[in-house]
Amino acid sequence: MSNPVLVEVTRGRLVESRHRGIVAVVDGSGKLVRAIGDVDAAVFPRSACKAMQALPLVESGTADAFGFGDRELALACASHSGEPEHIAVAAGMLAAAGKDVSSLECGSHWSFDQSVLIGQARTIDRPTALHNNCSGKHAGFVCTACHTGTDPRGYVGYDHPVQAEIRGVMENLTGSLLAHDNCGTDGCSIPSYAVPLRNLAHGFARMATGEGLAPLRANASRRLLEACMAEPFYVAGSHRACTRLMQTAPGRIFAKTGAEGVFCAAIPEKGIAIALKCEDGTTRAAEAMIAAVLAGFFAAEPDLHQALMAQANRPLRNWNGIHVGDIRVTEALA
């Protein structure tokens, strides 16, 4: 059975392109609150699970020992755009551990954001690992290794203590076994583990509610999600969906995207979390889907509902600014 079309892209009076997807909304107990498509399908969370991967940074006492505040914790959970402020915080995290960019094993790339890339092209010869969208997460790994007395070298490896610890944390949160057979290598070279979409949502619901978690983990989870909601610019960047979604309902919505059309979110006050994947891996569609699913939980607050739906359904303009079509969610999501 096919997953349903959740997002349409129109031109003139016709639908030009269609995006299918799966959506799981789960509460802290693991109960499916809403399900669209095959929510038992295994999905690589990619960068959407960075907040889970940042738990050892807090639980180990590293964040406190190094004096990290909301910005550093948000950046550890981030896929940032490589804006100067992001680079500065990542460099500061490494400096706190007596390290520098040479400790990062994530590789380097130019910003994915066109306006940031243009600025980079005009000011630097080439990007470094600090410009990698994952540099905050990797700085957190290096810091955690240093603080816990582990050699950080090789920290991206499956068998390195940093990744072994993360694997245990994510098994606990998602209730899924993580091992070589569901493991792939992420863009930044660390392991990424495919888990059923509903389990991924349950993991974030546990983080948002603390339900079923040991107090240390529940506290660290709350601290990380609150840091992201307090400093949404450091989770993504200017004009980015994660940042905008969290700015739309300050302190009430956590949202994090991942490559290949994944999006996760949590609404702590509602006790739920969302995980979704656009079947074809397209970001524009995942962004529309998450905004619409989030909006569904705020029907009683018309302004907030409308602000979220304006991120789900939006006009497409051409190079002359002419309105040529729309991205819009389908009935299945409305």
Added chain:
Amino acid sequence: MSNPVLVEVTRGRLVESRHRGIVAVVDGSGKLVRAIGDVDAAVFPRSACKAMQALPLVESGTADAFGFGDRELALACASHSGEPEHIAVAAGMLAAAGKDVSSLECGSHWSFDQSVLIGQARTIDRPTALHNNCSGKHAGFVCTACHTGTDPRGYVGYDHPVQAEIRGVMENLTGSLLAHDNCGTDGCSIPSYAVPLRNLAHGFARMATGEGLAPLRANASRRLLEACMAEPFYVAGSHRACTRLMQTAPGRIFAKTGAEGVFCAAIPEKGIAIALKCEDGTTRAAEAMIAAVLAGFFAAEPDLHQALMAQANRPLRNWNGIHVGDIRVTEALA
């Protein structure tokens, strides 16, 4: 009924994302040689039909009057990357008509190609309409208007003689009625008309074979396709799929992409043309699909078949150059 999955993106041992699509292969008589999915679905050809839109430039005698050779004709059919050579030829076309960049109505944008964009950012303040990927096509429109004694101003409009002429040409080629109800506005502001995919393929088969076309149109069609095959860099640019496909079999394959996952191609010696669309509008998938469909026609030439399949199935590497997965076509296309 859903269109089948034609391209998979893998990570580790798992499929991470899936792309569905429709494919029509048609001969000069209109006979369906191969069909996958709903080939009667209406599809906006977008830039894939630029060679059709360039016919008036040749048929009107404009190209000859202005001394245009293969490079100018290829650029009139192009979605170029905005490399310096592309800009120079577009500017030369306008100069031949006594015009300049101020005559272009396509709007402006930075190059879609990262390495070209970096070069642009370091050498210009902002892009002009000459940098627009459609500037060659638009220069052709301006030249055609000037040569035929029509005021070029407003040439992007539905009712301007240039667009009316193109509409008639495309109705003749595709055998489809084109009017307001199947018309959308393209990225560069000219009309784009949605036609059944099989009709789009038939239009290119007519261009490739001359079958059913008046001699003037048959000759102009052959001249345009031959110009693109002779100067494939001017149809797209460095490292681009259209350019690479045509370079793989010089003078034997014509190929042209369009936005939202469209790809058209023709193999004149086989008397067929191909039109396809990735349902979700993704370029990476459309590129894999067209390479695989083309390869199917060269099974008797193992080197060429393999060179095309290497463009259909390719490894994905991360920022550290590690092989993390693949883009590959499914059984439905193999």
